[in-house]
Amino acid sequence: MDGDGKEIVIRLRGVVTRIGDRLIHDHLDLDVHRGEIMAVVGGSGSGKSVLLRSIVGLMRPNGGSIEVLGRDVLGLDEEGMRALQMRWGVLFQDGALFSSQSVAENVQVPLREYTSMSQELMNEIAAMKLSMVGLGEDAATKHPSELSGGMRKRASLARALVLDPEIVFLDEPTSGLDPIGAANFDQLVRDLQKSLNLTVFMVTHDLDTLRATADRIAVLVNGRLKVGTIESLRNDRDPWIQEYFSGPRGRAALA
Amino acid sequence: MxxxxxxxxxxxxxxxxxxxxxxxxxxxxxxxxxxxxxxxxxxxxxxxxxxxxxxxxxxxxxxxxxxxxxxxxxxxxxxxxxxxxxxxxxxxxxxxxxxxxxxxEHMVPPAIVEHPVTLTAFLERVGLATHTVQIQAVGILGYIGRITVKWFLTFRSPRRNFRLAATVHQIEEVGINALPIVGMLMFLIGIVLAYQGADQLKRWGAEILTVNALGVGVLRELGVLITAIIIAGRSGSAFTAQIGTMKVNEEIDAMRTMGLDVDDVLILPRVNGLVIALPFLVFYANVMALIGGAVMCYFDLGITVPVFVRQLREAITLDTFLVGMIKAPVFAYVIGMVGCYEGLNVERNAASVGRLTTRSVVESVFLVIVLDAGFSVIFSILGI
The missing domain is CATH 3.30.750.24 (STAS domain)
Structure with a gap:
């Protein structure tokens, strides 16, 4: 809990990441509260995805501490990590669906791994989750290669949500989608966040997504994070942030 | 916790x-x-x-x-x-x-369709399989024809179509970089052959004929066959995996849209490079096997190197050597063509790269051995 009485589900303190001799993250601090949608923005190569990968334990930062749901990600043993992994879901940029399995089988992977349900119940749950993310029953039996990019993202979101995680991590959720598809996906994330009381941590470029979904925004510039709402960040003096929110695209999206 | x-x-x-x-x-x-x-x-x-x-x-x-x-x-x-x-x-x-x-969001889970076992279903499967074979045969023939035409076209406009740098790179990759493994294995095979030959021939007091058996066996058959199999596993699989991964990443499509000819850029340098490199590799493999054999003969039978060389010159003729060497470019062509063909067949998923790489190696080893048998038949008819 912090001073406002809100529960903190992700807490970063002094995170330092170097790739080669380039300093990507220069002592980052960040708190994400339960039930909010936190969006991380930043230029290409600024280390947004690296940050996400560090939080979910795919990469090890050079220094600092990362706590998710009160547990120290960097110090957890294998079993502790497994217990934590059941409580979050990750949506990768291109979906990362397993290409040898059908969409329904993909969604059932965590169920098969962590529970002992009957195949019948798993089929029902896969169908329910797929329909929650707006996919019809014809999609369930298809293989990922037969789906469009937007459908793959939705299927991957269904897989990320199947165990009712407390946190979902979204890496560029709307990249590669057409504007209508992207707007639908934003709405979907918002709806699911409300009905399942999710905490969402997303990395994005998309200004429309920011405006439509994000409660707070963390801007990653020159290895440092600036956190605020769209309104407070628009008044920030940093040239990159100015350019981002007040450039032609920013003005159009936020108008 | x-x-x-x-x-x-x-x-x-x-x-x-x-x-x-x-x-x-x-x-x-x-x-x-x-x-x-x-x-x-x-x-x-x-x-x-x-x-x-x-x-x-x-x-x-x-x-x-x-x-x-x-x-x-x-x-x-x-x-x-x-x-x-x-x-x-x-x-x-x-x-x-x-x-x-x-x-x-209530949705009925999709029913799993079970395929009934009936005569019609059986006929359908047979028909589908036949149709697939037909399509594949047409595809392979078309591919061989296309590459052959492209190969001749490079002579017409070598400046435009011949990729020197890529070809040289492939020669390095499939030829020079394969020297350690091929040399090591052939040296060991020379030792094994000499040992087995010596063991049998000693009983008849004909130890010296070990050199004959070794020379003829290596030069006519084993040198080229084993080198070809090593290269099928090492380079044929690499061709399939490289081209297949490029296909998964849409690199092949990118080339096409830029007006680059995939056959010229990817396939001909690989096939040509292999056809040029394999004969040299086979020659080197033969030498290494004979050295291995000579070492074994010295330690096991006490045949010194000058005696070994003299006996070898009596046992083999230029024909023996050429019979082996002539197979090398043919095997190289088959391995290269199969490797590239399977690479182009890769679909856009990870499993497909692995499946087709396996298939490429199995097919090229199979074809190499079948062709080797074919060569034996032809040579025996010709009396060589």
Whole structure:
């Protein structure tokens, strides 16, 4: 809990990441509260995805501490990590669906791994989750290669949500989608966040997504994070942030 | 550790009360994914038992996730479908939105289509398989023809179509970089052959003929055959995996849209490079095998190097050497063509790269051995 009485589900303190001799993250601090949608923005190569990968334990930062749901990600043993992994879901940029399995089988992977349900119940749950993310029953039996990019993202979101995680991590959720598809996906994330009381941590470029979904925004510039709402960040003096929110695209999206 | 969510979970339960034509289901505890398997079985065996009205009271559920929610919704719709009227349905306030979402997103799971075993189905499978074979045959013929035409075209306009740098790179990759492994293996095979030959021939006092057996065996057959098999495993598979991965990444499509000819850029340098490199590699392999044999002859039979060389010159002729060497470019062509062809067949998924790489190696080793047998038949007819 912090001073406002809100529960903190992700807490970063002094995170330092170097790739080669380039300093990507220069002592980052960040708190994400339960039930909010936190969006991380930043230029290409600024280390947004690296940050996400560090939080979910795919990469090890050079220094600092990362706590998710009160547990120290960097110090957890294998079993502790497994217990934590059941409580979050990750949506990768291109979906990362397993290409040898059908969409329904993909969604059932965590169920098969962590529970002992009957195949019948798993089929029902896969169908329910797929329909929650707006996919019809014809999609369930298809293989990922037969789906469009937007459908793959939705299927991957269904897989990320199947165990009712407390946190979902979204890496560029709307990249590669057409504007209508992207707007639908934003709405979907918002709806699911409300009905399942999710905490969402997303990395994005998309200004429309920011405006439509994000409660707070963390801007990653020159290895440092600036956190605020769209309104407070628009008044920030940093040239990159100015350019981002007040450039032609920013003005159009936020108008 | 890490199971604090489970610790605050209480066991889920449900009770069935019957009063005349009324069925009353009351539920409580944690209806979550971890308990779903057991609840599922119990709920499935729920008997309506002639009830016409039902009341579902979930107000004592203290934890509900979407999977538990699904079980509730399924039970409810199941009862409705059996003609039971639901007179009351309640869950704690905080879970009402979740349940509403699940109910509105209710979808029938897709039925699994079972293929019946009938005569028609059998005929259909046979027909489909035949059709596939036909399509593949046409595809392979078209591919061989296309590459051959492209090969001749490079002579017409070598400046445009011949990729010198790529070809040289392939020669380095498949030829020079393969020297250590090929040399090592052939040296060992020379040792093994000499040892086996010496062991048998010693009994007849004909130890010296070991050199003949070794020379003829290596130069005519084993040198080229084993080198070709090593290269099929080493380079044929690499061709398939490289081209296949490029296909998965849409690099091949990118080349096409830029007006680059995939055959010129990717396939001809690989096939040409292999056809040029393999004969040299076979020559080197022959030498290494003979050295291995000579070493074994010296230690096992006491045949010194000058004696070995003299005996070898008597045993073999130029023909013996050429019979082996002439196979090398043919094998190289087959390995290169198969490797590239399977690479181009890769579909856009990870499993397909692995499957086709395996297929490429199996096919090229198979074809190399079949062709080797074919060469033997031809040479015996020609009396060489």
């Amino acid at each position: 890490g199971n604090d969510r489970d610790q605050i979970d209480s066991r889920p339960w449900f009770r069935i009360e019957r009063a005349g034509s009324k069925l009353r289901l009351s539920m409580g505890g944690s209806w979550t994914v971890h308990h779903a398997a057991a609840l599922d079985l119990e709920l499935r065996s729920l008997e309506v038992g002639g009830a016409s009205e039902a009341e579902i009271d979930g107000s004592r559920i203290d934890k509900l996730d979407s999977i538990g929610g699904w079980l509730l919704v399924r039970t409810k719709t199941g009862l409705t479908d059996d003609g039971v009227r639901i007179v009351a349905f309640s869950v704690p306030e905080i879970y009402a939105p979740l349940l509403a979402t699940i109910e509105s």
